Amino acid sequence: MDLALQIIASGLLTGGIYALLAVGLTLIFGVLRVVNFAHGEFMMLGMYGAFWMWALWDIDPYLSVFAVVPAIFGLGLLTDRLIIKRTIGAPEVTVVFATLGLSILLQNAALTVFSADTRSVTTGYTGTALSFGEVRVSIPMLISFVVAIGLALALWAFLSRTRFGKAIQATAQNRDAAALMGINVQRVYMMTYAIAVAGAGAMGAIAAPVFSVYPRVGLSFVITAFVIVVLGGLGSVLGAVIAALLVGLVQSVVGFLVGAAWAEIAYFVLFIAVLVLRPQGLFGRRGAEVYQGA
Amino acid sequence: MALLEIDGLSVHYGDMRALAAVSLEVEEGEAVTVLGANAAGKTTLLRAISGLVPCSGGSITFEGQEITHSPAHERVERGLVQVPEGRLVFPFLSVLDNLRLGAYTPRARPQQEESLAFALELFPRLQERAQQMARSLSGGEQQMLALERALMTRPRVLMLDEPSLGLAPLLVREVMDRITAIHQEGVTVLIVEQNVAQTLKLVDRGSVLENGEIALEGTAEELQASDEVRRAYLGI
Numbered sequence A: 001m002d003l004a005l006q007i008i009a010s011g012l013l014t015g016g017i018y019a020l021l022a023v024g025l026t027l028i029f030g031v032l033r034v035v036n037f038a039h040g041e042f043m044m045l046g047m048y049g050a051f052w053m054w055a056l057w058d059i060d061p062y063l064s065v066f067a068v069v070p071a072i073f074g075l076g077l078l079t080d081r082l083i084i085k086r087t088i089g090a091p092e093v094t095v096v097f098a099t100l101g102l103s104i105l106l107q108n109a110a111l112t113v114f115s116a117d118t119r120s121v122t123t124g125y126t127g128t129a130l131s132f133g134e135v136r137v138s139i140p141m142l143i144s145f146v147v148a149i150g151l152a153l154a155l156w157a158f159l160s161r162t163r164f165g166k167a168i169q170a171t172a173q174n175r176d177a178a179a180l181m182g183i184n185v186q187r188v189y190m191m192t193y194a195i196a197v198a199g200a201g202a203m204g205a206i207a208a209p210v211f212s213v214y215p216r217v218g219l220s221f222v223i224t225a226f227v228i229v230v231l232g233g234l235g236s237v238l239g240a241v242i243a244a245l246l247v248g249l250v251q252s253v254v255g256f257l258v259g260a261a262w263a264e265i266a267y268f269v270l271f272i273a274v275l276v277l278r279p280q281g282l283f284g285r286r287g288a289e290v291y292q293g294a
Numbered sequence B: 001m002a003l004l005e006i007d008g009l010s011v012h013y014g015d016m017r018a019l020a021a022v023s024l025e026v027e028e029g030e031a032v033t034v035l036g037a038n039a040a041g042k043t044t045l046l047r048a049i050s051g052l053v054p055c056s057g058g059s060i061t062f063e064g065q066e067i068t069h070s071p072a073h074e075r076v077e078r079g080l081v082q083v084p085e086g087r088l089v090f091p092f093l094s095v096l097d098n099l100r101l102g103a104y105t106p107r108a109r110p111q112q113e114e115s116l117a118f119a120l121e122l123f124p125r126l127q128e129r130a131q132q133m134a135r136s137l138s139g140g141e142q143q144m145l146a147l148e149r150a151l152m153t154r155p156r157v158l159m160l161d162e163p164s165l166g167l168a169p170l171l172v173r174e175v176m177d178r179i180t181a182i183h184q185e186g187v188t189v190l191i192v193e194q195n196v197a198q199t200l201k202l203v204d205r206g207s208v209l210e211n212g213e214i215a216l217e218g219t220a221e222e223l224q225a226s227d228e229v230r231r232a233y234l235g236i
Helices: A002-032 A039-057 A061-087 A092-114 A139-161 A163-173 A175-180 A185-207 A217-232 A237-257 A260-277 B042-050 B072-078 B095-102 B109-122 B124-128 B139-152 B169-184 B196-202 B220-225 B227-234
Strands: A129-132 A135-138 B004-013 B016-026 B031-036 B057-062 B080-083 B157-161 B188-192 B205-210 B213-219
Touching: A002 A039, A002 A135, A002 A139, A002 A163, A002 A185, A002 A217, A002 A237, A039 A061, A039 A092, A039 A185, A039 A217, A061 A092, A061 A139, A061 A185, A092 A217, A129 A139, A135 A139, A139 A163, A139 A185, A139 A237, A163 A175, A163 A185, A163 B095, A175 A185, A175 B072, A217 A237, A217 A260, A237 A260, B004 B042, B016 B031, B016 B042, B016 B057, B016 B213, B031 B042, B031 B196, B042 B072, B042 B080, B042 B157, B042 B188, B072 B080, B080 B139, B095 B109, B095 B139, B109 B124, B109 B139, B124 B139, B139 B157, B139 B169, B169 B188, B169 B196, B188 B196, B196 B220, B196 B227, B205 B220, B213 B220, B220 B227
Parallel strands: B031 B188, B031 B205, B080 B157, B157 B188
Antiparallel strands: A129 A135, B004 B016, B004 B057, B205 B213
């Protein structure tokens, strides 16, 4: 029983951290209709940001979030202006090449500047754990989980409660109709992109105490995030959060019962099963992947 | 000077010419229609005036200011508003949120609650369904929602693209009556409509578009009397 709880707890904790990466990815897709292949690289930059602030100035990675988020947000605004904005309305391959190209560029820039070394943050709480009966929970994992889920839910509340959030939703549902309400669609796109990649950056910073950082670290995370996004339903923020927890759970359970090598296979099998049985994903809307403007 | 002046406007989709040097003037307080067969360029004309498609030539002037290349949202802020073809409500937002988004611009925002109360009082069915997603409404209710949402923007010129499309005869009447009332409240109207007989009762003047060009212009009475209009659009 305790073992089962242990496995569930560690699965949910990992899944929760993924949630923050996945909500941004699903948001960019839902609103801009852009598949952001560079999403993992913004996470990687967030991790390096946290690492260097810790290595150079001894700043706690959780505190560095407050510097990383505005920095990556600014970088997101710039990226939208310079790259993403120019691909809106272009054929899909153009969008794919643009964001994939950006991903390769950022990875290699990191390789050049930071070298290929794997680096880790070690703090006073590294390796510490809380015990709930027989269940032990890593403290940095728990903090990262709480911050990640908190930020993902804050994003959801922002979208569903505020005026600008509703303008973002309206733009996702019908771009032309949004423009006819006086919504500046270009600005919605730019802000959405920047908010989403800032989320990836935040995830990088809070993952730094738990995972090692290297130039291609974003890739391994973003592939799982893509699975989560499709599983939760393209464009569904709440779906992405729940799918992230589910994927974490499946990874953890299968990893324990069958073996770590099977964990990834398991969630891809789950992924294929959902696509066959429910192509719109768990919380998606049929047709959401089709551009709905006139 | 007319409130809305369209001068020699051309629009191309790739190599295809959709509008060729169309000129049209709408005076303050007028109701004007643009008639034409399917694919004559009516929707393109309204989309160009709203800034949803780029113009390849000519100019659009609103209140004496050239807006030919200004972005769509700025035109709405100025009071040049369109209810697009197919209604285009936001399907996964509530009726209330749809209406509130009509008051998105800084100009319309201060009067949001006042406009909202007015719209809901006028259409109790929207009030009853205020919290439901807009996609759960019937076609007629969606059209009313689209119309009231556009009014929330406080338009000076309201452009309507096929407002009666796909509606039952009784609802067509209701929609046309509402448009007449809006016009009588002082809003300038530019309407594109298949239902020519009803539309000619509502408007002061009209133009006929053929293959992207203005083929005929006149007052509502002149158009009604024109053999060409009677044969092509009134089925007489």
